[in-house]
Amino acid sequence: MVTNQIIKRPMGVFVVEQRTKDGMFNATALMKDWNKTNPDEKRDIDNFWKSTNLTELMSEIAENELGLKSVEFTELKKALSTTSRGKYNGGTWMNPVLFLKFAMYLSPRFEYHVLKFVSDQ
Numbered sequence: 701m702v703t704n705q706i707i708k709r710p711m712g713v714f715v716v717e718q719r720t721k722d723g724m725f726n727a728t729a730l731m732k733d734w735n736k737t738n739p740d741e742k743r744d745i746d747n748f749w750k751s752t753n754l755t756e757l758m759s760e761i762a763e764n765e766l767g768l769k770s771v772e773f774t775e776l777k778k779a780l781s782t783t784s785r786g787k788y789n790g791g792t793w794m795n796p797v798l799f800l801k802f803a804m805y806l807s808p809r810f811e812y813h814v815l816k817f818v819s820d821q
Contacts, residue, residue: 761795
């Protein structure tokens with residue numbers, strides 16, 4: 701059995717959490733930090749799932765990383781994210797590529813930090 705660890709990684713002014721067992725990032729924690737720091741620009745994960753072209757991007761991720769083709773949105777969401785409940789590490793965890801899309805959804809200004817995070821890591 702492999703022990704799951706949570707890695708804390710800097711992304712701009714925020715620290716994001718990544719699980720070692722599957723590489724997924726905690727989108728809920730980032731969103732909470734974002735909303736706390738930017739109360740006038742609050743974001744919601746439910747609105748993210750309605751983003752333009754998200755289904756197309758998720759299809760591309762699923763095909764290239766998981767070998768899945770022609771999958772409905774609900775199945776794409778299940779394949780690329782998980783929701784867990786828990787006192788310490790609950791929330792929505794996303795595939796790394798989808799997480800970057802989510803992080804860029806927070807703000808065009810924050811998008812720079814996301815791109816810098818990717819190029820430096």
